Amino acid sequence: MVRVPVSTPDGWTRESRIATAPPHTTTTTTNLNPSSTIMPITKSKPRPGSDNASSLSDLGARIIHYVQAGYPGLYLVSPEEQRVEAELKAVTEHLNAIMDKTDKTKYALCYWSVVDGLVNTETKQVINANDPLELLQAISEHKEKAVILLKDFHLFLQDPNPILVRKLKDVLLEAKTKQKTLIVVGCRLVLPPELEREITVVEFALPGKEALRGVLHGIMESAGIKGLAVEQQEKAVDAASGLTTIEAENAFALSFVQTRIIEPSVVAREKAQAVKKSGLLEIIETRESxxxxxxxxxxxxxxxxxxxxxxxxxxxxxxxxxxxxxxxxxxxxxxxxxxxxxxxxxxxxxxxxxxxxxxxxxxxxxxxxxxxxxxxxxxxxxxxxxxxxxxxxxxxxxxxxxxxxxxxxxxxxxxxxxxxxxxxxxxxxxxxxxxxxxxxxxxxxxxxxxxxxxDLPNVEERQAIWTIQIRKHGRNPADFDPVQLARASEGLTGSEIEAVFVESLYDAFDRDTQPTDLDIARALTDFVPLSKTMAKQINALRTWATGRARCATSPALSERRLRKFAA
Ligand SMILES: Nc1ncnc2c1ncn2[C@@H]1O[C@H](COP(=O)(O)OP(=O)(O)OP(=O)(O)O)[C@@H](O)[C@H]1O
Ligand SMILES: [Mg+2]
Incomplete structure (x- = not known):
């Protein structure tokens, strides 16, 4: 949820953002508003006979197929309830638009949450079924064809009550014949094995560039940003890719508050944090080349x-x-x-x-x-x-x-x-x-x-590594003799070379001087490389790699090395 910072420009409040941003980005109301316009996630050609319906994404089209095929239970894995709501609104509109003209009964779009109970978005009728068992009873008594979005239901599926599982199974069985589809939405998948075959899991992809462009334009309009170059807009959209619509909106808004424009680097930084929150992925910034x-x-x-x-x-x-x-x-x-x-x-x-x-x-x-x-x-x-x-x-x-x-x-x-x-x-x-x-x-x-x-670095590679490491630690390679150091460090890996150099830095620091080749030579004498302690494993790895993997170092270098040693 965005908090509008104190430094927000006059007249630009969260409410005005809500009013101007596309509905799927910032719908704060819990009720679905059937009269609101829907920004399609991916625009596709309207189906025949559906001129008045909102455009449908690929996923929307898939959900329609599931509903038409009589799937009673779907599980949409998504943290974006508002986008799911908007998508299902478009789905229901399309379903009704493409329906056989002789069929007078339309699909109702209902949603349920523990707070609101079961709400029919068309008639605004509310059934106070705040408990999941009451909800299932209400669904079973519901007469019309319906697409029913269940918001907090997944929270009851972790270690579920056996009565709830049984009741859900019964309701799903019945729903199949009564053209009702229950759609659970949850930010994570929680499905007990007893229900795995009854409920089909559908991934709800993160918003694509088109949707993020919509979010950006909403923020630009709200904040009165004019004249932002298209190239800059595209960079901001790229920086926001991978975020949910709400996260993207927050990142754009933060960028505006901090810099008075939409600055892609601020959006990228926010994305790095959002991605890290999942605990699975991290965006790594690197200066290495x-x-x-x-x-x-x-x-x-x-x-x-x-x-x-x-x-x-x-x-x-x-x-x-x-x-x-x-x-x-x-x-x-x-x-x-x-x-x-x-x-x-x-x-x-x-x-x-x-x-x-x-x-x-x-x-x-x-x-x-x-x-x-x-x-x-x-x-x-x-x-x-x-x-x-x-x-x-x-x-x-x-x-x-x-x-x-x-x-x-x-x-x-x-x-x-x-x-x-x-x-x-x-x-x-x-x-x-x-x-x-x-x-x-x-x-x-x-x-x-x-x-x-x-493999372990050869002599020429070690020479290059010494030079890189000396420079990396703020010293001038010309003050050392990387050729001799390379010869003296046979069997050491790159990280061991680094460790030896750091060791000599510590020694020199202790004596209040700068490290010399001699200090490094001393540190090398005390160092026991992995190639000694793990010689067997290293040889086994080499044998395995022969013929299976390409050597990252060219054989020509090794030959040259051999010639050097022979000389
Ligand atoms: N070929 C190299 N050139 C320059 N520096 C190197 C090289 N190999 C290793 N290093 C230094 O050693 C450090 C550690 O290397 P790195 O983490 O890439 O090793 P690794 O092969 O991934 O090891 P591990 O198997 O333990 O994960 C690097 O950050 C770098 O400073
Ligand atoms: Mg590694």
């Missing part, structure tokens, strides 16, 4: 070749959409760093998924979490979706069935099928250390555009 990575030349070339993959030019050229990249390798060799850089190369936002948090305790919650992640990523698209330490998120899917009732296997299945079918420009970049934990279907040929293996 290809120059921040030492070595890994093959992978860098591969990425560079795809830098325009998300442009219209690539689409016009007929390039198939880029699917994703899997980076496998030894810990600390720059896999996460490369994932961050991928988004920077493509020039798109980076969304990091905390795969471990996908899993929820309730039945179906993990799948619902994945669906919400996909929805957000597709709404923000073009973007990179980063699955870090993939094996940790999918742990259990190999032995699934015995350990977690098949949840991780189902989540993996949904992820894989989305990856192979997705049309939205979402590039998946995944990283993993331990392939033995990864389910084989994830490693199947063709699953990814490429699978790269990142």
């Amino acid at each position: 290809l120059d921040s990575i030492g070595g890994l030349d093959v992978m860098k070339d591969w990425l560079l070749k795809r830098r325009n993959a998300f442009t219209q030019r690539a689409v016009d050229y007929g390039l198939p959409p880029a699917k994703g990249l899997l980076i496998i390798g030894i810990a600390g060799t720059g896999k996460s760093l490369s994932a961050k850089v991928t988004a920077q190369v493509f020039g798109v936002p980076l969304l990091k998924l905390d795969a471990g948090r996908l899993y929820g305790g309730l039945v179906g919650q993990s799948e619902a979490n994945l669906r919400s992640v996909i929805q957000t990523a597709e709404a923000i698209a073009p973007c990179c979706l980063w699955l870090d330490e993939l094996e940790k998120g999918l742990a259990g899917s190999k032995s699934s069935g015995s350990t977690d009732g098949g949840t991780s296997a189902r989540v993996l299945g949904s992820l894989l099928s989305w990856m192979s079918e997705k049309t939205a420009p979402v590039f998946v970049v995944a990283t993993a250390n331990d392939v033995s934990q990864l389910p084989p279907e994830l490693l199947r040929a063709g699953r990814w555009d490429s699978m790269f293996f990142v």
